[in-house]
Amino acid sequence: MATSKTSSTEGLTSNPRQQRVLRGVRVLSLALNLPGPAALMRLQAMGAHCTKLEPPAPPGATSTSGDPMAHYRPKAYQTMHQGVQTVQADLKTAPGQAVLQRLLRNTDVLITSFRPSDLNKLSLGWKSLQQQYPQLSC
Numbered sequence: 001m002a003t004s005k006t007s008s009t010e011g012l013t014s015n016p017r018q019q020r021v022l023r024g025v026r027v028l029s030l031a032l033n034l035p036g037p038a039a040l041m042r043l044q045a046m047g048a049h050c051t052k053l054e055p056p057a058p059p060g061a062t063s064t065s066g067d068p069m070a071h072y073r074p075k076a077y078q079t080m081h082q083g084v085q086t087v088q089a090d091l092k093t094a095p096g097q098a099v100l101q102r103l104l105r106n107t108d109v110l111i112t113s114f115r116p117s118d119l120n121k122l123s124l125g126w127k128s129l130q131q132q133y134p135q136l137s138c
Contacts, residue, residue, distance in 0.1 A: 023047035028103050029084075030091075031113040039111055040084050048109075050084045053100060057088065091122055104129070110138045 025048040029036050032054070044050040087103065089096035104110070110129070112119065119125050129136055 020047045025049070025108050026106055027051070027109040027111065028053060028107040029111040031111050033113045036111050036113050037084075041082070043109075044083045051103060051107075052084050052086050053091075053103060054086060054088055056090055097122075100124075104133050104136065107133070108135060108137060110136055112138070 022043060025043075027040065027043050027048045027050045029040050029050065029052045031037070031039070037052075040050045040052065087099065089099035091097060091100060112124075114122075114124075116125065120128075126138060129138065
């Protein structure tokens with residue numbers, strides 16, 4: 001499991017109250033498409049603590065920044081993930097599922113771009129999640 005954190009987006013919203021309105025809310029994103037990172041960017045700007053769970057880097061991918069995916073990410077991706085903690089785990093493996101379960105215990109909001117059938121295959125369907133994590137909003 002690798003983690004990284006980029007610079008903050010505190011200045012994204014000019015209203016100081018908006019920057020604090022979500023302070024204390026923990027958001028976990030499994031989304032791989034543009035709407036997920038866009039939502040994270042706005043939520044983080046309003047004070048939410050945002051974490052992105054993504055697939056592991058390709059073998060041999062390294063960078064001087066400590067972010068194993070840096071060479072593969074366009075600037076737009078880097079911009080949209082400012083201030084977002086990144087965790088890498090393969091959800092199709094038992095260790096990856098364990099990482100996800102650990103993160104979900106401390107998560108208030110889950111953002112995903114998976115189809116419901118794919119979520120069910122990973123035991124992440126709404127009913128399953130609501131039983132295990134009643135604090136969770138999806």
